[in-house]
Amino acid sequence: MQAKSMEFTVGLFVVAGLLALAMLALKVGNIHALNLGGTYAVTADFNDIGSLKTKAPVTVAGVRVGHVAHITVDPTTYQAVVTLDLLKKYRFPRDSSASIETAGLLGEQYVSLSPGGSRHYLKNGGKIRITQSAIILEKIISQLLYSKAGHSSGHS
């Protein structure tokens, strides 16, 4: 009897350890993003992706609907080709647009989709044609400084 209850406790311990691993993988990590009813891939070309990374979220109206699968460079146009894995339960019009935005002033970058009005939907392997590149803070600041410098030299 005693040996049986000890075996049961050890079994509980092993189960608890495996459950903890499962919780870490599912709740803390991001395995669940891969298999929640499946995803479909669409691509979008950007002139500049800033510091967008793979696995960054893709959102619509702030709600997460997918993630960035991979990022490559088109060898002919030299634009960044970003592949987005979108959850199958969401469909988007073909004339939707994608823009790269930043969460907060210094936060991570993500892709934001704005749905269009077309009756045709994006399919697996489709392409988002209207895109807006990442806003890079340093570039804006340097442009501002140059224009200021231009003004002050013109006046004097």
Place this chain on the structure above:
Amino acid sequence: MIRGLGRRVISGVSRLGHATFFLARLMPALGAALTRMRLIVQQLYMTGVLTLVIVVVSGAFVGMILALQGYNTLVRYDAQSSLGLLVALSLTRELGPVLTALLFAGRAGSALTAEIGLMKATEQLAGMEMMAVDPLSRVVAPRFWAGWAAVPLLAMIFSAVGVIGAYIVAVGDLGLDGGVFWSQMQSGVSVSNDIMGGLVKSVVFGFVVSWIAVFEGYDAKPTSEGVSRATTRTVVSSSLAILGLDFIMTAFMLRGL
């Protein structure tokens, strides 16, 4: 003084060699012990289940402390939304495996050493040999297996409990948004790198701590003083081994090897 230092280095290295020979002798016994699962289960109870309480309580406190400290620092940069990520990465990559192994060395490793050492001091091991029972496969190997298996399981429980503790403090006390807490964590923690990396670390720690514990016990002088010294050595050398190995493994993992 230099001579004394040299002597200590030489004796330390020869002790490591001694321990390696012991491991080599233990190898065949390890295979034989797998046929007697009952002994391993019994030892898993002694090492794993009885260490569970201290691991759960420490994990919860470490998670809550990390949440308080992390919040205090992050709020200066208005980045408190990353608190969940900070806590989860710290726990899964470092604190879970390392603190669990340290606690395990203190709670279970020392007990393993003392038990085997006392068996030797009271000549139980010699008695087994007389009856043609190999003490390595009957006594040492099941304890080694059980210790090795228990550490990764405990480390996973530690990290999971720590994350829950941090969630309770962050959402309940500090007033962070629960959704942000989890979503930042999920977008930043990679299962293959961070969680698996922590698991690999804890498997290595489990091996090293169990090895040191059974070696020190088997090698102890068969007196009460010898056993107490062996117990101390187990805790000291396994703690140093854990931290040193952790540095090496972290260096490899962060460089992406």
